Amino acid sequence: MTITTRARGRKRDERDEYVDVLIVGAGISGIGTASRLKSRLPDKSFLILDARENIGGTWDLFRYPGLRSDTDAQNFGYESKPWRGERALADGSEILGYLQETVAENNLAPHLRLGWKALAAEWSSEQGLWTVQLSRSASAEASTVQCRWLFGATGYYDHEEGHRPHFETEERFQGQIIHPQHWPDDLDYTDKKVVIIGSGATAITLVPAMAPDAAQVTMLQRSPTYVISLPSRDVLTVTLQTLLPEALSYRAIRRINRDRLAVIYALSRRYPDLMRALVRWTNKRALPKGYPVDEHFRPHYNPWEERMCFARDADFFKAISDGSASVVTGQIARFTEHGVKLTTGDHLEADIIVTATGLRMMPLRAMALTVDGAAIDVADTVIYKSMMLSGVPNFAFAFGYTNAAWTLKVDLVAEHLCRLLAHMDSAGQAVATPVANDPTLELTPMVDFRAGYVQRAMDTLPRRGSHGPWSMEQDYRMDRDRLLQGPLEDPALRLSSVDQKNHLPKVS
Incomplete structure (x- = not known):
């Protein structure tokens, strides 16, 4: 896009708070x-800003049964x-505790601005400078940070x-829709019939978590x-943790798990047909003899065109088997009043319906961005x-991998940002602006992924x-070479400088 420049801006008010880096989230x-x-x-x-009253993001927001990571905990x-x-695969509570430990160990609490x-x-x-307009989530109070x-x-x-499609005559249902x-927090599904709509990671997690207490769970x-x-419990992980010092075993396990997932x-x-056959073979072994595997576990797309779902200790398949x-x-x-009617005429009875229908993707659009008065459409x-x-x-941001742990990308981006800031300081530069003026550049969607939440948001994402x-590839090794060694x-x-008269002292 073309951004017009007016070389004007809101004049600095000495009452404004200033930090070198404002982290939103x-x-x-x-x-x-x-x-x-x-x-x-x-x-x-720096400040860490969040609209929620607690740290943790996803891992504080979601409270559903069985919440856990969908990639290995080490990575x-x-x-x-x-x-x-x-x-x-770590439980949500474990991940939240890990983040709380990170805050405490790095003394980040004084840098938090929650709510x-x-x-x-x-x-x-x-x-x-950026001038950021803030609003107190629990009141009408406003503030400004530069x-x-x-x-x-x-x-x-x-x-x-979340993504919540409307279903025909859903207002007739006499139970709970969640x-x-x-x-x-007070949902009691003991001895209740539960229908979970969806087949993604959330549904695969919910089914075995709710099944022991519910009367029946239907996905x-x-x-x-x-x-x-x-x-x-991964045998290799446990072995390395036993034999090696913690720091060395952690690096080794992370690399092994990264490489293992990259190979898959x-x-x-x-070789999508080979992987499809392998997954089908493992599914067939985990399910009762004669189970219609192809009806319920044969997707119409190739492996990893959407993210694969993981069942910890085959708990999902065990719930089906028992x-x-x-x-x-x-x-x-x-x-209907008492459940869901299918187009086949079959009826699924339910006391509770869980709409595990996905997320609303919204990266980089949580706040309006303008550059010298010109609105930015990302x-x-x-x-x-x-x-x-x-x-x-x-302006920088973190957007994790679709085929590996989100945090792997966070580490790389954060390190590159630190490298860039240190380099700019040593060179006397204050402003970094990417300029896409290569006439041979061909643009494609940001993420090559079939998942519904990505497809629904494709027109709102950068290219x-x-x-x-x-x-931008879903490739850790390429990003590591580019962001760490490049x-x-x-x-x-x-890169450019700013007149020294506009230099701002840091405010603690």
């Missing part, structure tokens, strides 16, 4: 970035802080509302998903080095380029 991305800033650039001032943890839990939402951010080229750098750590979905993003899916089992992903994309849970594949015709921008936007100065620093300066990144 106190979840896994924000805390990880803040920890890296604290250790790598201790002289930089879901930060590189700098070993994961000490025993489970291969405040970033509404808008305006960049002034004259000042070389910063040299703005970092988006808000994840990729809307914390206020979205996992808004799980009631109603429109189409099948790939589901594979993972043990809760590569094989899935290169009869406490079942899977139905079909289309919803309408809701869909018109191009991603630079997987972490900045073309035409937007001093990626065909080559150079504008490319050069900081690039013809596509314009």
Whole structure:
């Protein structure tokens, strides 16, 4: 996009608070970035802002039964802080505790500004600053913070509302309809008939968590998903933890798990029929003899075109095998007073219906961005080095992998940001702006992924380029080489200084 420049901006008010870096989001991305800033650039001032009253983001927001990570815990943890839990797939409460420990160990509490939402951010080229308008979530109180750098750590979905399609005559249903993003603390599903609509990671987790107490749990899916089992305790992980010092074993386990998942992903994309057959074989072994595997576990897409779902210790398949849970594949015709009517005429009775229908993707759109008075539509921008936007100065963000642990990308982006800030300080530069002026650049969607939450938001996302620093692949090794070892300066990144009279002292 073309951004007009007026070289004007809101004049600095001495009452405004100033920090070198303002991090928006106190979840896994924000805390990880803040920890890296604290250790790598201790002289930089920063704030971590979050609209919620607690840290943790996803892991504080979601409260549904069985909440856990969907990648191995070692890679879901930060590189700098070993994961000490025993489970291969960590529970949500374990992850939240890990984040709380990270805050305490790095003394990040004084840098937290919880309960405040970033509404808008305006960049002034004259000042070389962002002015961010804040609103107190619990009141009408407003505030303003100015910063040299703005970092988006808000994840990729809307914390206020999930994706919730309307179902025909749903108002007739006499039981409870619940979205996992808004799980009631006092929900009692003991001896209740539960229908879970959906077949993604949330549904695969909910089924075995609710089945022991509910009268019956039925997962109603429109189409099948790939589901594979993972043990809760990995033998190799336990062995390495026993034989090696903690730091060494943690690095080794992370690398082994990364490489293992990368091989599975590569094989899935290169030999989809082979991987499809392998998943089907494992599913057939985990289910009762004669179970209609192809009806309920044969997706219409290739492996890893959408994210695979993991069943810890085959708990999902065990619930089906012991009869406490079942899977139905079909289309919803309408809701009734006592359940769900399918287009086949079958009726699923329910006391509780859980709409595990997905998320509303909303990366980088939680606050309005303007540059010198010109509104920025992130869909018109191009991603630079997987972490900045073309035409937007001093703005970075974290967006994790779709085929690996989210935190792997957070670590890389945070380290590159620290490298870039240190380099700019040594060179006397204050402003970094990616400029996408390569006429040979071909633009494609940011994420090549079939998942519904991605497809629904595709038109609102930035674009990626065909080559150079504008490319964005789901490849940890490529990003590691680019962000950790690669050069900081690039013809596509314009560095400039700001008049010293506008330099602002740090405010503690």
